[in-house]
Amino acid sequence: MSRLLDDEEIARQLRDLPGWERVExxxxxxxxxxxxxxxxxxxxxxxxxxxQMDHHPFVDIRMARTRWELWTHWRDGITQLDVELAHRIRQRAEATGARVTTAGDADDDGRRRGTPAPGPSTGPR
Ligand SMILES: C[C@H](O)[C@H](O)[C@H]1CNC2=NC(N)=NC(=O)C2=N1
Structure with missing residues (x-):
């Protein structure tokens, strides 16, 4: 249950976890x-x-947004426990009306990534 998953296993299991990605x-x-x-x-x-799982996430709350980071600390990598916890988070999030955000979504300050901050008004003088 707690052996490290290899790259192929992680990639395959991520297909059932939309919005989840492997970062470092x-x-x-x-x-x-x-x-x-x-x-x-x-x-x-x-x-x-x-x-209950004796397996704990790193989690950040910023207003209505939660960022989850899962790994098995004592193994220093990803195990099936992380995949299982990700599924539980996903199911509960969806059941409570949360949506997963992706790279193209708004930043913490509500602006969409890649769009410049509003410049000076160009309205009539
Ligand atoms: C003693 C206790 O079982 C361990 O400290 C558990 C607690 N929760 C944990 N959570 C995570 N994510 N990784 C761990 O290695 C871990 N270890």
Whole structure:
């Protein structure tokens, strides 16, 4: 259960986890919940699961957005426990109306990536 997964196994299992990607040897995804409170509740729900699994995520909450980073610390890599926890997070997130964000989505400040900040007004003088 806790052996390290190889590249091929990780790639194959990621196909069932839309929005999750491998970043520097960790499984990473970001969800946008309908509200800040829903995001906090999602974290609370996952906290209970994590305790039962004795397997814990790194998680960031920024307003309604949660960013999850999973790996097996004592193995220093990704095991089936990380994949299992990712599935539980995904199922709960979707059930509570969160959507997974991808690279093209808005940044933390609400601006879309790659779009410049608004410049000076070009309206009539
Ligand atoms: C003693 C206890 O079982 C370990 O510290 C557990 C707790 N939760 C954990 N969580 C994660 N993500 N990786 C671990 O290696 C880990 N180890």
């Amino acid at each position: 040897g960790h499984l990473v995804a970001t969800y946008e919940s309908p509200s800040f409170l829903e995001a906090v509740r999602l974290v609370e729900w996952v906290a209970d699961e994590a305790e």
